[in-house]
Amino acid sequence: MLSRLRFPAILLLIALLLVAIGYWNIRPESFMQQAPATQGHESPVDFYVTNSRTVQYQPDGKRNYELTAEKVEHIKASDVSLMTRPDLRSFRGSELPWHVTSERGEVGPQGQEVELIDNVRIERNDAKGRPTIITTSRMTVLPEKDYAETRQPVRIVAANGVTTATGMKAYLDEGRMLLLSNVRGQHELR
Numbered sequence: 001m002l003s004r005l006r007f008p009a010i011l012l013l014i015a016l017l018l019v020a021i022g023y024w025n026i027r028p029e030s031f032m033q034q035a036p037a038t039q040g041h042e043s044p045v046d047f048y049v050t051n052s053r054t055v056q057y058q059p060d061g062k063r064n065y066e067l068t069a070e071k072v073e074h075i076k077a078s079d080v081s082l083m084t085r086p087d088l089r090s091f092r093g094s095e096l097p098w099h100v101t102s103e104r105g106e107v108g109p110q111g112q113e114v115e116l117i118d119n120v121r122i123e124r125n126d127a128k129g130r131p132t133i134i135t136t137s138r139m140t141v142l143p144e145k146d147y148a149e150t151r152q153p154v155r156i157v158a159a160n161g162v163t164t165a166t167g168m169k170a171y172l173d174e175g176r177m178l179l180l181s182n183v184r185g186q187h188e189l190r
Contacts, residue, residue: 046076063091069105079109086116090172092146098172099123100141114141122148130159136168146173154179161187 049072056064071084083105090098103118115138122134135157139150148170156163156177167180 044075044077045073048073058092065090065092081107083107092173096125096127102139111143114143115139116141120150126159131157132159133157134168134170147171151180160189161185163187 050070052067052069052072054065054067056066058064066089067086069083069086073082074080075082084103086100086102086105088098088100090100092098100116100120100122102116102120105117106115108114117138120136120139122139123131125131133156134154136150136154137152139148139152141148149168151167154165154168156165163179163183163185165179165184166182169178169180170176171178
């Protein structure tokens with residue numbers, strides 16, 4: 001009788017051993033949703049682009065602007081894009097573009113406001129090839145309004161001299177600049 005029970009007992013023991021091994025390898029907890037290890041430490045950047053180049057055209061087919069940057073990072077929560085070394089050529093249908101560069105830039109939601117930060121340089125040659133160069137440490141640009149402003153010290157180097165000021169409002173479509181305070185000029189008569 002013992003020999004008759006021995007075979008089913010061995011089969012039962014083997015079956016229990018297989019169930020235990022299967023449970024060990026495939027636990028019910030392994031099927032449960034596990035939170036990623038980075039939860040709470042998610043990157044605020046949802047995408048980035050290196051060596052970006054953007055060209056926008058006007059309805060008549062003329063170039064509106066050309067923008068390049070070493071890196072552009074988009075922050076999902078605020079819809080702000082951070083640019084490294086932005087370089088903009090703003091044609092606005094003209095053959096004499098404004099050339100704008102800085103170390104960093106921040107483009108607000110829907111591109112309505114652009115903040116240029118560190119070593120901001122705005123340059124344009126007139127029809128005679130004479131350059132006008134505006135430098136400052138920070139500038140806010142509203143592209144759709146063709147408007148730029150800063151509260152920082154500004155230096156304007158033009159064909160006829162050098163002007164410095166603290167703060168500036170620039171109406172780019174009109175070619176007009178309003179210097180806010182501490183205006184100093186050194187001009188050469190020709």
